Amino acid sequence: MKRLHLLCIATVSLLLSACSVSRHAAVPEYPTIGPEHNHQGILEECIYDCSVKGPRERRMLVYLPAEYYDTTAHYPVFYLLHGARGNETSWIEKGNLLHNIDSLTTHGLMEKSIVVLPNTNQHRNDRDYSKSRIKGAIESFFENDGMVEYAFVNDVVAHVDSVYRTIPEKSARAIGGLSIGALQSIHITANHPDMFDYVGVFSSMVHPVPHPSAHAAFYRGLKRKHKAQFADAPELYWVMIGKTDFFYPRMIAYHRYLTRNGYPHDYLTTSGGHQWYNWEEYCNLFMQRLWK
Numbered sequence: 001m002k003r004l005h006l007l008c009i010a011t012v013s014l015l016l017s018a019c020s021v022s023r024h025a026a027v028p029e030y031p032t033i034g035p036e037h038n039h040q041g042i043l044e045e046c047i048y049d050c051s052v053k054g055p056r057e058r059r060m061l062v063y064l065p066a067e068y069y070d071t072t073a074h075y076p077v078f079y080l081l082h083g084a085r086g087n088e089t090s091w092i093e094k095g096n097l098l099h100n101i102d103s104l105t106t107h108g109l110m111e112k113s114i115v116v117l118p119n120t121n122q123h124r125n126d127r128d129y130s131k132s133r134i135k136g137a138i139e140s141f142f143e144n145d146g147m148v149e150y151a152f153v154n155d156v157v158a159h160v161d162s163v164y165r166t167i168p169e170k171s172a173r174a175i176g177g178l179s180i181g182a183l184q185s186i187h188i189t190a191n192h193p194d195m196f197d198y199v200g201v202f203s204s205m206v207h208p209v210p211h212p213s214a215h216a217a218f219y220r221g222l223k224r225k226h227k228a229q230f231a232d233a234p235e236l237y238w239v240m241i242g243k244t245d246f247f248y249p250r251m252i253a254y255h256r257y258l259t260r261n262g263y264p265h266d267y268l269t270t271s272g273g274h275q276w277y278n279w280e281e282y283c284n285l286f287m288q289r290l291w292k
Helices: 097-106 134-142 147-163 180-191 224-229 248-260 276-288
Strands: 044-051 057-064 075-080 114-118 173-178 198-202 236-242 266-270
Touching: 044 147, 057 097, 075 147, 075 180, 097 114, 097 276, 114 147, 147 180, 173 180, 173 248, 173 276, 180 198, 180 224, 198 276, 236 248, 236 276, 266 276
Parallel strands: 075 114, 075 173, 173 198, 198 236, 236 266
Antiparallel strands: 044 057, 057 114
C-alpha cells in the first residue's frame, strides 16, 4: 500500500494555551514543540491532576478545530497514544499529526474532531528511551501495575469531557496508539467496553510479556473482557502491522485469535517495520474511518 501524501492548505502560528486546573506545585519543564509544526486548528496545553502515584500534575495536548471558540458545536474525540519511547509531543514531532489532520479535514476525508494527546508514561517526566533498551521501556511501562491505564477514563477522558464541548458517548469516542500505546488501547477498551466505538491498534506489543506486573488485575482476564467488549462490538477495531516489525508474529496471532472467536475487526499488513513511516500511514487511514 502506498503511503498517503497529504498537502497542507494553509498554516497559522502554533497556539499553546493552558487549560484551567488547580496547581499543586510549580509546573515542570515539559517537552516543547518546534515552530515548524504550523497548523490550521488550535493546539492547547492542558494540565490536569492524575491519580497515579507520584507527581499528580500531568500535561496533555489538545487539538481543536479552528472554529471551536467561534461556535457552540460539540465534537467527537480521538485519543491518540504514544509509544514507550515517547511522550505527548511524539505524534506531532515525529508523525506529522497536525499537518495530516488539517489536510484530511480540508479535503473532507476526516470529520472535524477534537484530538487528545495524553502523556501515558508511568512517570510524568519519562523522556525518550532512545538511549536505553526496549527492556527498560517495558520495565517502566509495567512499573505501576496498569495504574495509568486504569486511571485513563477517570483522569483523562473525564477531564476532557468536563473542559471541552465533546460528545460524551461511545459512538463519538476513538482511541488508538502505537506499540505500547496500542497495547494500552487494547486494554483500556477491554476494561471499558462502553466507552470507545473506534479502536486503532498500530504495531502493538501483545501479551504474554515476560514481566510480573503483566499479571496485574487490569491486564488479567483479557479473553473474558473481550467477550463483553465484542458483545456490543466497536464500530471499528483495526489492527495494523508491518511485515518486518518485530511484533509481527504476535500481531498475526492476535488477528487469528480475534478471527477464531468471531470478533469483528479489520486487519492490515504493510511493508516496513516498527517505524514512524508506518505509524503515520496507519493513523491517517484510521482517522479517515472515524465517525462514519
